[in-house]
Ligand SMILES: Cc1cccc(C(=O)O)c1OC(=O)C1CC1
């Protein structure tokens with residue numbers, strides 16, 4: 314594929330106008346951003362389930378059609394997430410080596426899911442009631458791309474406690490990316506694309522996981538076999554700890570002094586990339602996070618004290 318690097322404008326899923334990089338040649342404008350790593354490439358599954366589908370081609374480099382919104386956001390938000398990992402953690406794409414970021418939108422029919430396939434991001438359109446097109450939220454895209462970072466580092470097994478930590482890491486960095494770009498930041502997950510007819514709810518809440526029925530303490534963990542042993546359920550335990558570490562608070566009588574998003578992000582990034590292993594459980598997660606904070610701030614630092622308190626507050630001692 315040859316052509317000229319260009320900048321296009323378009324409307325996202327929620328009608329917001331944004332600009333993004335494209336590649337233009339005699340065929341038209343492709344959603345190809347050659348300015349980041351080995352490139353960001355966005356595809357159209359055309360409501361079938363073959364991936365990646367067709368590389369997105371637009372006629373005039375203006376992406377304002379309703380059908381374009383999911384692709385606009387998948388492409389632009391992948392670029393923002395790339396920038397977060399590069400600028401904040403000096404990580405060049407999800408593998409640290411500039412790996413291509415490939416996304417497919419309009420996957421399936423009324424598909425209420427988004428996922429990392431093991432080699433690319435995939436977004437359904439939602440059914441318009443549970444979800445609108447799932448690429449319409451930055452925290453969702455950063456969640457999916459963090460699965461790729463996890464798979465190329467700790468490679469946490471996607472079941473039981475290691476799977477819950479895997480999921481929580483994606484929720485944590487999804488939220489930190491949303492805050493980094495000040496994109497109506499909060500400690501909810503997927504709020505911008507979840508239940509368009511219900512205000513104020515979210516797919517999950519890190520601030521209060523019990524709002525979506527998930528545990529906020531290790532003693533309330535799910536021990537069944539559903540959801541791969543509760544990977545999207547027991548993630549609430551770590552999500553609550555992360556909320557407390559960044560923001561502070563008192564939970565089940567344990568007070569945590571908040572250390573802010575940036576320090577929390579550096580600690581979790583070092584934990585994920587230097588200490589966690591495929592079979593890490595919550596106990597090893599506590600030890601690893603304390604070690605990462607110790608490396609960064611010293612054993613007697615306030616940051617280490619807050620990590621210990623955050624895990625203790627959710628019953629991981
Ligand atoms: C919507 C959805 C369904 C199943 C798996 C995932 C998954 O990627 O684990 C998923 O996406 C999310 O959880 C993102 C945060 C909204």
Ligand SMILES: [Zn+2]
Pocket residue numbers: 456460480483
């Ligand atoms: Zn996930």
